[in-house]
Amino acid sequence: MLLHIPSVLTPEALTDIRSALTDATWTDGRETVGALGAQVKRNQQLPDASPVRAELARIVLAALARNSMFFSAALPLKTLTPRFNRYTGHGEYGFHVDGAVMRNGEDAHLRSDVSCTLFLNEPESYEGGELVISDTYGEHVVKLPAGDMILYPSSSLHKVEPVTEGARLASFFWVQSMVRDDARRRMLFEMDGAIEALRGSDADSTAILQLTGIYHNLLRQWAET
Incomplete structure:
Protein backbone atom coordinates (compact mmCIF):
# COMPACT_ATOMS: atom_id res chain seq x y z
CA MET A 1 0.00 0.00 0.00
CA LEU A 2 1.27 3.40 -1.05
CA LEU A 3 -0.22 6.10 1.18
CA HIS A 4 0.23 9.87 1.44
CA ILE A 5 -0.29 11.06 5.03
CA PRO A 6 -0.64 14.86 5.17
CA SER A 7 0.40 17.25 7.94
CA VAL A 8 2.27 14.82 10.17
CA LEU A 9 4.35 17.73 11.48
CA THR A 10 3.04 21.15 12.44
CA PRO A 11 4.61 24.30 10.96
CA GLU A 12 6.16 25.00 14.37
CA ALA A 13 7.76 21.55 14.52
CA LEU A 14 9.08 21.94 10.98
CA THR A 15 10.67 25.27 11.86
CA ASP A 16 12.36 23.76 14.91
CA ILE A 17 13.63 20.76 12.96
CA ARG A 18 14.97 22.78 10.03
CA SER A 19 16.69 25.20 12.43
CA ALA A 20 18.41 22.30 14.21
CA LEU A 21 19.50 20.74 10.91
CA THR A 22 21.04 24.02 9.71
CA ASP A 23 23.84 23.76 12.26
CA ALA A 24 24.01 19.96 12.43
CA THR A 25 27.08 17.87 11.64
CA TRP A 26 26.43 15.51 8.73
CA THR A 27 28.19 12.31 7.75
CA ASP A 28 28.44 10.30 4.54
CA GLY A 29 25.20 8.37 4.06
CA ARG A 30 27.07 5.36 2.72
CA GLU A 31 28.20 4.54 6.26
CA THR A 32 24.77 3.07 7.06
CA VAL A 33 24.34 0.71 4.09
CA GLY A 34 25.97 -2.43 2.77
CA ALA A 35 28.32 -2.77 -0.17
CA LEU A 36 25.58 -2.83 -2.82
CA GLY A 37 23.77 0.22 -1.41
CA ALA A 38 27.01 2.16 -1.15
CA GLN A 39 27.47 1.87 -4.92
CA VAL A 40 24.31 3.90 -5.65
CA LYS A 41 23.94 6.11 -2.56
CA ARG A 42 25.24 9.68 -2.47
CA ASN A 43 23.76 11.71 0.35
CA GLN A 44 24.42 12.86 3.90
CA GLN A 45 22.89 11.70 7.17
CA LEU A 46 22.92 12.70 10.80
CA PRO A 47 25.11 10.20 12.66
CA ASP A 48 23.09 7.67 14.63
CA ALA A 49 24.82 8.77 17.83
CA SER A 50 24.14 12.46 17.22
CA PRO A 51 22.28 14.24 20.08
CA VAL A 52 20.54 16.32 17.40
CA ARG A 53 19.22 13.17 15.77
CA ALA A 54 17.94 11.89 19.12
CA GLU A 55 16.10 15.13 19.89
CA LEU A 56 14.55 15.46 16.43
CA ALA A 57 13.56 11.79 16.47
CA ARG A 58 11.57 12.42 19.64
CA ILE A 59 9.65 15.18 17.85
CA VAL A 60 8.83 12.88 14.93
CA LEU A 61 7.82 9.95 17.15
CA ALA A 62 5.55 12.18 19.23
CA ALA A 63 3.86 13.40 16.03
CA LEU A 64 3.38 9.83 14.81
CA ALA A 65 1.82 8.85 18.14
CA ARG A 66 -0.86 11.50 17.57
CA ASN A 67 -1.56 10.52 13.97
CA SER A 68 -4.49 8.11 13.66
CA MET A 69 -3.98 7.56 9.91
CA PHE A 70 -0.41 6.40 10.47
CA PHE A 71 -1.52 3.92 13.15
CA SER A 72 -4.38 2.59 11.04
CA ALA A 73 -2.19 2.11 7.96
CA ALA A 74 1.02 0.81 9.56
CA LEU A 75 -0.35 -0.97 12.67
CA PRO A 76 3.07 -0.44 14.22
CA LEU A 77 4.60 -2.96 16.58
CA LYS A 78 8.11 -1.46 16.49
CA THR A 79 9.30 1.77 14.88
CA LEU A 80 12.94 2.41 14.10
CA THR A 81 14.27 5.59 15.68
CA PRO A 82 13.85 8.11 12.84
CA ARG A 83 16.93 9.11 10.87
CA PHE A 84 17.53 12.32 8.91
CA ASN A 85 19.19 12.85 5.55
CA ARG A 86 20.16 15.63 3.17
CA TYR A 87 20.55 15.51 -0.61
CA THR A 88 22.38 18.36 -2.35
CA GLY A 89 24.91 18.90 -5.15
CA HIS A 90 23.48 16.17 -7.42
CA GLY A 91 23.19 13.75 -4.51
CA GLU A 92 20.99 10.76 -5.26
CA TYR A 93 20.17 7.20 -4.24
CA GLY A 94 19.78 4.75 -7.10
CA PHE A 95 17.25 1.93 -7.23
CA HIS A 96 17.48 -0.36 -4.20
CA VAL A 97 15.43 -2.46 -1.81
CA ASP A 98 15.60 -1.80 1.92
CA GLY A 99 17.17 -4.44 4.12
CA ALA A 100 14.75 -6.93 5.63
CA VAL A 101 16.05 -6.56 9.19
CA MET A 102 17.17 -3.24 10.69
CA ARG A 103 19.27 -2.62 13.78
CA ASN A 104 17.44 -0.35 16.22
CA GLY A 105 20.00 0.54 18.86
CA GLU A 106 22.81 -1.63 20.15
CA ASP A 107 20.96 -4.90 20.68
CA ALA A 108 17.46 -4.46 19.22
CA HIS A 109 16.31 -5.34 15.72
CA LEU A 110 13.12 -4.98 13.74
CA ARG A 111 11.76 -6.46 10.53
CA SER A 112 11.15 -3.77 7.91
CA ASP A 113 7.55 -4.14 6.74
CA VAL A 114 6.73 -0.47 6.09
CA SER A 115 9.06 2.28 4.84
CA CYS A 116 8.33 5.93 5.63
CA THR A 117 9.75 9.17 4.24
CA LEU A 118 8.74 12.42 5.97
CA PHE A 119 9.50 15.51 3.88
CA LEU A 120 10.96 18.45 5.83
CA ASN A 121 11.20 21.29 3.29
CA GLU A 122 8.90 22.58 0.60
CA PRO A 123 9.22 20.97 -2.85
CA GLU A 124 9.80 24.32 -4.57
CA SER A 125 12.93 24.91 -2.45
CA TYR A 126 14.94 22.29 -4.39
CA GLU A 127 15.09 20.83 -7.89
CA GLY A 128 14.88 17.07 -8.38
CA GLY A 129 14.92 14.80 -5.35
CA GLU A 130 11.74 12.91 -6.27
CA LEU A 131 11.20 9.59 -4.50
CA VAL A 132 10.38 7.01 -7.19
CA ILE A 133 8.66 3.83 -6.00
CA SER A 134 8.31 0.94 -8.43
CA ASP A 135 5.64 -1.73 -8.10
CA THR A 136 3.44 -3.91 -10.32
CA TYR A 137 1.48 -0.81 -11.40
CA GLY A 138 4.58 1.04 -12.62
CA GLU A 139 6.66 3.85 -11.14
CA HIS A 140 5.14 6.35 -8.70
CA VAL A 141 6.87 9.72 -8.37
CA VAL A 142 6.57 11.34 -4.95
CA LYS A 143 7.56 14.87 -3.92
CA LEU A 144 5.40 16.08 -1.04
CA PRO A 145 4.87 19.32 0.89
CA ALA A 146 6.90 19.86 4.05
CA GLY A 147 5.41 17.93 6.96
CA ASP A 148 3.75 15.30 4.76
CA MET A 149 4.81 11.65 4.72
CA ILE A 150 4.71 8.78 2.24
CA LEU A 151 4.25 5.24 3.53
CA TYR A 152 4.96 2.21 1.31
CA PRO A 153 5.95 -1.49 1.54
CA SER A 154 9.61 -1.98 2.39
CA SER A 155 9.80 -4.70 -0.25
CA SER A 156 9.37 -2.04 -2.98
CA LEU A 157 12.16 -1.14 -5.37
CA HIS A 158 12.72 2.62 -5.01
CA LYS A 159 15.17 5.47 -5.60
CA VAL A 160 15.74 9.19 -4.99
CA GLU A 161 16.39 11.26 -8.10
CA PRO A 162 19.42 13.61 -8.17
CA VAL A 163 18.97 16.96 -6.44
CA THR A 164 20.29 19.47 -8.95
CA GLU A 165 19.60 22.66 -7.01
CA GLY A 166 19.00 23.45 -3.34
CA ALA A 167 18.82 20.80 -0.63
CA ARG A 168 16.26 18.07 0.09
CA LEU A 169 15.76 17.36 3.79
CA ALA A 170 13.82 14.36 5.05
CA SER A 171 13.33 12.00 7.95
CA PHE A 172 13.11 8.31 7.15
CA PHE A 173 12.43 5.20 9.17
CA TRP A 174 10.95 1.71 9.07
CA VAL A 175 8.10 0.01 10.89
CA GLN A 176 7.64 -3.60 11.91
CA SER A 177 3.89 -4.01 11.67
CA MET A 178 1.65 -6.22 13.78
CA VAL A 179 0.40 -7.48 10.39
CA ARG A 180 3.36 -8.35 8.17
CA ASP A 181 1.36 -8.97 4.96
Whole structure:
Protein backbone atom coordinates (compact mmCIF):
# COMPACT_ATOMS: atom_id res chain seq x y z
CA MET A 1 0.00 0.00 0.00
CA LEU A 2 1.27 3.40 -1.05
CA LEU A 3 -0.22 6.10 1.18
CA HIS A 4 0.23 9.87 1.44
CA ILE A 5 -0.29 11.06 5.03
CA PRO A 6 -0.64 14.86 5.17
CA SER A 7 0.40 17.25 7.94
CA VAL A 8 2.27 14.82 10.17
CA LEU A 9 4.35 17.73 11.48
CA THR A 10 3.04 21.15 12.44
CA PRO A 11 4.61 24.30 10.96
CA GLU A 12 6.16 25.00 14.37
CA ALA A 13 7.76 21.55 14.52
CA LEU A 14 9.08 21.94 10.98
CA THR A 15 10.67 25.27 11.86
CA ASP A 16 12.36 23.76 14.91
CA ILE A 17 13.63 20.76 12.96
CA ARG A 18 14.97 22.78 10.03
CA SER A 19 16.69 25.20 12.43
CA ALA A 20 18.41 22.30 14.21
CA LEU A 21 19.50 20.74 10.91
CA THR A 22 21.04 24.02 9.71
CA ASP A 23 23.84 23.76 12.26
CA ALA A 24 24.01 19.96 12.43
CA THR A 25 27.08 17.87 11.64
CA TRP A 26 26.43 15.51 8.73
CA THR A 27 28.19 12.31 7.75
CA ASP A 28 28.44 10.30 4.54
CA GLY A 29 25.20 8.37 4.06
CA ARG A 30 27.07 5.36 2.72
CA GLU A 31 28.20 4.54 6.26
CA THR A 32 24.77 3.07 7.06
CA VAL A 33 24.34 0.71 4.09
CA GLY A 34 25.97 -2.43 2.77
CA ALA A 35 28.32 -2.77 -0.17
CA LEU A 36 25.58 -2.83 -2.82
CA GLY A 37 23.77 0.22 -1.41
CA ALA A 38 27.01 2.16 -1.15
CA GLN A 39 27.47 1.87 -4.92
CA VAL A 40 24.31 3.90 -5.65
CA LYS A 41 23.94 6.11 -2.56
CA ARG A 42 25.24 9.68 -2.47
CA ASN A 43 23.76 11.71 0.35
CA GLN A 44 24.42 12.86 3.90
CA GLN A 45 22.89 11.70 7.17
CA LEU A 46 22.92 12.70 10.80
CA PRO A 47 25.11 10.20 12.66
CA ASP A 48 23.09 7.67 14.63
CA ALA A 49 24.82 8.77 17.83
CA SER A 50 24.14 12.46 17.22
CA PRO A 51 22.28 14.24 20.08
CA VAL A 52 20.54 16.32 17.40
CA ARG A 53 19.22 13.17 15.77
CA ALA A 54 17.94 11.89 19.12
CA GLU A 55 16.10 15.13 19.89
CA LEU A 56 14.55 15.46 16.43
CA ALA A 57 13.56 11.79 16.47
CA ARG A 58 11.57 12.42 19.64
CA ILE A 59 9.65 15.18 17.85
CA VAL A 60 8.83 12.88 14.93
CA LEU A 61 7.82 9.95 17.15
CA ALA A 62 5.55 12.18 19.23
CA ALA A 63 3.86 13.40 16.03
CA LEU A 64 3.38 9.83 14.81
CA ALA A 65 1.82 8.85 18.14
CA ARG A 66 -0.86 11.50 17.57
CA ASN A 67 -1.56 10.52 13.97
CA SER A 68 -4.49 8.11 13.66
CA MET A 69 -3.98 7.56 9.91
CA PHE A 70 -0.41 6.40 10.47
CA PHE A 71 -1.52 3.92 13.15
CA SER A 72 -4.38 2.59 11.04
CA ALA A 73 -2.19 2.11 7.96
CA ALA A 74 1.02 0.81 9.56
CA LEU A 75 -0.35 -0.97 12.67
CA PRO A 76 3.07 -0.44 14.22
CA LEU A 77 4.60 -2.96 16.58
CA LYS A 78 8.11 -1.46 16.49
CA THR A 79 9.30 1.77 14.88
CA LEU A 80 12.94 2.41 14.10
CA THR A 81 14.27 5.59 15.68
CA PRO A 82 13.85 8.11 12.84
CA ARG A 83 16.93 9.11 10.87
CA PHE A 84 17.53 12.32 8.91
CA ASN A 85 19.19 12.85 5.55
CA ARG A 86 20.16 15.63 3.17
CA TYR A 87 20.55 15.51 -0.61
CA THR A 88 22.38 18.36 -2.35
CA GLY A 89 24.91 18.90 -5.15
CA HIS A 90 23.48 16.17 -7.42
CA GLY A 91 23.19 13.75 -4.51
CA GLU A 92 20.99 10.76 -5.26
CA TYR A 93 20.17 7.20 -4.24
CA GLY A 94 19.78 4.75 -7.10
CA PHE A 95 17.25 1.93 -7.23
CA HIS A 96 17.48 -0.36 -4.20
CA VAL A 97 15.43 -2.46 -1.81
CA ASP A 98 15.60 -1.80 1.92
CA GLY A 99 17.17 -4.44 4.12
CA ALA A 100 14.75 -6.93 5.63
CA VAL A 101 16.05 -6.56 9.19
CA MET A 102 17.17 -3.24 10.69
CA ARG A 103 19.27 -2.62 13.78
CA ASN A 104 17.44 -0.35 16.22
CA GLY A 105 20.00 0.54 18.86
CA GLU A 106 22.81 -1.63 20.15
CA ASP A 107 20.96 -4.90 20.68
CA ALA A 108 17.46 -4.46 19.22
CA HIS A 109 16.31 -5.34 15.72
CA LEU A 110 13.12 -4.98 13.74
CA ARG A 111 11.76 -6.46 10.53
CA SER A 112 11.15 -3.77 7.91
CA ASP A 113 7.55 -4.14 6.74
CA VAL A 114 6.73 -0.47 6.09
CA SER A 115 9.06 2.28 4.84
CA CYS A 116 8.33 5.93 5.63
CA THR A 117 9.75 9.17 4.24
CA LEU A 118 8.74 12.42 5.97
CA PHE A 119 9.50 15.51 3.88
CA LEU A 120 10.96 18.45 5.83
CA ASN A 121 11.20 21.29 3.29
CA GLU A 122 8.90 22.58 0.60
CA PRO A 123 9.22 20.97 -2.85
CA GLU A 124 9.80 24.32 -4.57
CA SER A 125 12.93 24.91 -2.45
CA TYR A 126 14.94 22.29 -4.39
CA GLU A 127 15.09 20.83 -7.89
CA GLY A 128 14.88 17.07 -8.38
CA GLY A 129 14.92 14.80 -5.35
CA GLU A 130 11.74 12.91 -6.27
CA LEU A 131 11.20 9.59 -4.50
CA VAL A 132 10.38 7.01 -7.19
CA ILE A 133 8.66 3.83 -6.00
CA SER A 134 8.31 0.94 -8.43
CA ASP A 135 5.64 -1.73 -8.10
CA THR A 136 3.44 -3.91 -10.32
CA TYR A 137 1.48 -0.81 -11.40
CA GLY A 138 4.58 1.04 -12.62
CA GLU A 139 6.66 3.85 -11.14
CA HIS A 140 5.14 6.35 -8.70
CA VAL A 141 6.87 9.72 -8.37
CA VAL A 142 6.57 11.34 -4.95
CA LYS A 143 7.56 14.87 -3.92
CA LEU A 144 5.40 16.08 -1.04
CA PRO A 145 4.87 19.32 0.89
CA ALA A 146 6.90 19.86 4.05
CA GLY A 147 5.41 17.93 6.96
CA ASP A 148 3.75 15.30 4.76
CA MET A 149 4.81 11.65 4.72
CA ILE A 150 4.71 8.78 2.24
CA LEU A 151 4.25 5.24 3.53
CA TYR A 152 4.96 2.21 1.31
CA PRO A 153 5.95 -1.49 1.54
CA SER A 154 9.61 -1.98 2.39
CA SER A 155 9.80 -4.70 -0.25
CA SER A 156 9.37 -2.04 -2.98
CA LEU A 157 12.16 -1.14 -5.37
CA HIS A 158 12.72 2.62 -5.01
CA LYS A 159 15.17 5.47 -5.60
CA VAL A 160 15.74 9.19 -4.99
CA GLU A 161 16.39 11.26 -8.10
CA PRO A 162 19.42 13.61 -8.17
CA VAL A 163 18.97 16.96 -6.44
CA THR A 164 20.29 19.47 -8.95
CA GLU A 165 19.60 22.66 -7.01
CA GLY A 166 19.00 23.45 -3.34
CA ALA A 167 18.82 20.80 -0.63
CA ARG A 168 16.26 18.07 0.09
CA LEU A 169 15.76 17.36 3.79
CA ALA A 170 13.82 14.36 5.05
CA SER A 171 13.33 12.00 7.95
CA PHE A 172 13.11 8.31 7.15
CA PHE A 173 12.43 5.20 9.17
CA TRP A 174 10.95 1.71 9.07
CA VAL A 175 8.10 0.01 10.89
CA GLN A 176 7.64 -3.60 11.91
CA SER A 177 3.89 -4.01 11.67
CA MET A 178 1.65 -6.22 13.78
CA VAL A 179 0.40 -7.48 10.39
CA ARG A 180 3.36 -8.35 8.17
CA ASP A 181 1.36 -8.97 4.96
CA ASP A 182 0.80 -5.78 2.96
CA ALA A 183 -2.48 -6.95 1.38
CA ARG A 184 -3.96 -7.71 4.79
CA ARG A 185 -2.82 -4.34 6.16
CA ARG A 186 -4.51 -2.64 3.21
CA MET A 187 -7.81 -4.49 3.84
CA LEU A 188 -7.75 -3.55 7.52
CA PHE A 189 -6.93 0.07 6.71
CA GLU A 190 -9.77 0.33 4.21
CA MET A 191 -12.21 -1.36 6.58
CA ASP A 192 -11.19 0.95 9.42
CA GLY A 193 -11.74 3.98 7.19
CA ALA A 194 -15.15 2.71 6.09
CA ILE A 195 -16.22 2.13 9.70
CA GLU A 196 -15.16 5.64 10.67
CA ALA A 197 -17.12 7.09 7.73
CA LEU A 198 -20.22 5.13 8.74
CA ARG A 199 -19.93 6.36 12.31
CA GLY A 200 -20.20 9.90 11.01
CA SER A 201 -23.38 9.12 9.09
CA ASP A 202 -26.88 7.88 9.90
CA ALA A 203 -25.90 4.26 9.26
CA ASP A 204 -27.42 1.51 11.38
CA SER A 205 -25.53 1.27 14.68
CA THR A 206 -25.95 -2.51 14.87
CA ALA A 207 -24.35 -2.95 11.44
CA ILE A 208 -21.46 -0.67 12.44
CA LEU A 209 -20.94 -2.75 15.58
CA GLN A 210 -20.87 -5.94 13.51
CA LEU A 211 -18.31 -4.48 11.11
CA THR A 212 -16.19 -3.29 14.03
CA GLY A 213 -16.28 -6.80 15.44
CA ILE A 214 -15.16 -8.26 12.11
CA TYR A 215 -12.28 -5.75 11.95
CA HIS A 216 -10.99 -6.69 15.39
CA ASN A 217 -11.43 -10.41 14.81
CA LEU A 218 -9.41 -10.18 11.61
CA LEU A 219 -6.74 -8.18 13.42
CA ARG A 220 -6.77 -10.76 16.22
CA GLN A 221 -6.29 -13.54 13.67
CA TRP A 222 -3.50 -11.83 11.70
CA ALA A 223 -1.60 -9.80 14.31
CA GLU A 224 1.81 -10.81 15.65
CA THR A 225 2.68 -9.19 18.96
